[in-house]
Amino acid sequence: MAQVTKEMVLERLSRVKGPDLEGDIVSLNLVSDVLIDGGRVIFSINVPAERAKELEPLREAAEKVVSGLEGVSKVTVVLTAEQKSGAAPVRSAPRLDQAGDVPPPMQAQAARAQAKAPTQTAGVPGIRSIIAVASGKGGVGKSTTSVNLALGLQAHGLSVGILDADIYGPSMPRLLGISSKPTAEGRILSPLEGYGLKVMSMGFLVEEDAPMIWRGPMVISALTQMLREVAWGELDVLVVDMPPGTGDAQLTMAQQVPLAGAVIVSTPQDIALVDARKGLNMFRKVNVPILGIIENMSYFLCPNCGARADIFGHGGAREEATRLGVPFLGEVPLHMDIRRHSDGGTPIVVSDPDSAHAATYKQIAGGVIERLAAERGERAASAPKIIIEQ
Numbered sequence: 001m002a003q004v005t006k007e008m009v010l011e012r013l014s015r016v017k018g019p020d021l022e023g024d025i026v027s028l029n030l031v032s033d034v035l036i037d038g039g040r041v042i043f044s045i046n047v048p049a050e051r052a053k054e055l056e057p058l059r060e061a062a063e064k065v066v067s068g069l070e071g072v073s074k075v076t077v078v079l080t081a082e083q084k085s086g087a088a089p090v091r092s093a094p095r096l097d098q099a100g101d102v103p104p105p106m107q108a109q110a111a112r113a114q115a116k117a118p119t120q121t122a123g124v125p126g127i128r129s130i131i132a133v134a135s136g137k138g139g140v141g142k143s144t145t146s147v148n149l150a151l152g153l154q155a156h157g158l159s160v161g162i163l164d165a166d167i168y169g170p171s172m173p174r175l176l177g178i179s180s181k182p183t184a185e186g187r188i189l190s191p192l193e194g195y196g197l198k199v200m201s202m203g204f205l206v207e208e209d210a211p212m213i214w215r216g217p218m219v220i221s222a223l224t225q226m227l228r229e230v231a232w233g234e235l236d237v238l239v240v241d242m243p244p245g246t247g248d249a250q251l252t253m254a255q256q257v258p259l260a261g262a263v264i265v266s267t268p269q270d271i272a273l274v275d276a277r278k279g280l281n282m283f284r285k286v287n288v289p290i291l292g293i294i295e296n297m298s299y300f301l302c303p304n305c306g307a308r309a310d311i312f313g314h315g316g317a318r319e320e321a322t323r324l325g326v327p328f329l330g331e332v333p334l335h336m337d338i339r340r341h342s343d344g345g346t347p348i349v350v351s352d353p354d355s356a357h358a359a360t361y362k363q364i365a366g367g368v369i370e371r372l373a374a375e376r377g378e379r380a381a382s383a384p385k386i387i388i389e390q
Contacts, residue, residue, distance in 0.1 A: 031043055147172065155349065156369060172201040292367060298332060318331070329367045
């Protein structure tokens with residue numbers, strides 16, 4: 001079997017016309033770095049977010065020409081809204097008014113307005129709100145918090161899904177006790193279900209102990225597929241369990257997904273709060289509302305005597321929330337019941353719904369719902385009002 005090279009792929013892609021049939025997608029610098037893994041080829045094509053649906057035939061054409069190469073077993077092509085530095089601009093087809101061509105002054109005015117307009121990220125059909133659960137570092141219990149928050153939202157009567165965006169360390173299969181594989185119809189995957197939550201995770205697609213030795217573009221491609229090529233159906237909220245840190249994957253999700261808000265998880269000690277602050281500031285820089293901070297492992301309760309110990313300190317996340325001017329959603333103790341149920345694939349919100357711990361997660365979920373409603377209200381209030389004079 002012939003060895004597929006990047007040059008071979010780019011030669012094929014140079015046959016694909018660019019948007020509006022101008023040039024080709026290679027000469028226009030619209031193709032991302034091409035990644036080749038055996039017979040699998042992965043790349044993305046940079047297009048404006050608002051034209052993603054319109055330019056789907058372009059993606060299909062690129063996939064088709066590369067699939068024809070000898071030695072290629074699978075091609076993954078994703079349309080992204082991120083433009084490379086120095087890339088040629090993708091122009092829309094010229095618009096005509098009733099009198100013919102738009103006059104040059106109006107063209108210039110429209111161009112200035114378009115340049116000032118904020119970039120819009122394409123939503124996911126059927127999903128009302130997408131929220132990210134994030135932390136600046138690993139080991140703070142973010143995934144356990146994510147799944148119990150999702151179940152807490154469900155307990156409030158919402159239809160909820162959860163996307164495990166941690167490609168390198170997916171946790172949802174174990175946390176929800178799911179071991180089956182998703183089915184597919186064409187390119188669209190069917191999500192699995194656990195305790196009424198629709199779930200998608202890289203952990204469903206690879207063996208639990210298989211290392212994911214992937215570079216950034218491959219991770220971004222996988223995340224895009226798990227978000228946009230999954231039959232989520234109608235959901236009130238999709239909870240995205242973000243990977244730890246503030247790298248490529250986190251920035252891609254923050255910039256290319258229409259996030260309704262972010263929840264930051266931290267433990268009380270200073271070293272965790274420093275990293276949580278970085279994660280919070282990342283979302284602020286890309287204009288994602290902060291729904292609040294959760295202090296996880298806030299204190300330890302002895303299961304035998306009930307004595308309390310502040311192993312990691314206490315109250316640091318609450319103080320940080322006050323200092324940064326964001327809501328404090330609540331504190332979750334370090335308790336063996338939460339750990340035991342998480343390891344056993346039976347999250348405490350559903351396995352022991354009447355417990356104090358389940359009540360804490362439900363209370364936090366209630367706070368998130370209130371913040372989402374407030375954010376929607378603020379956006380509606382800031383929208384321009386049209387007044388018709390009589």
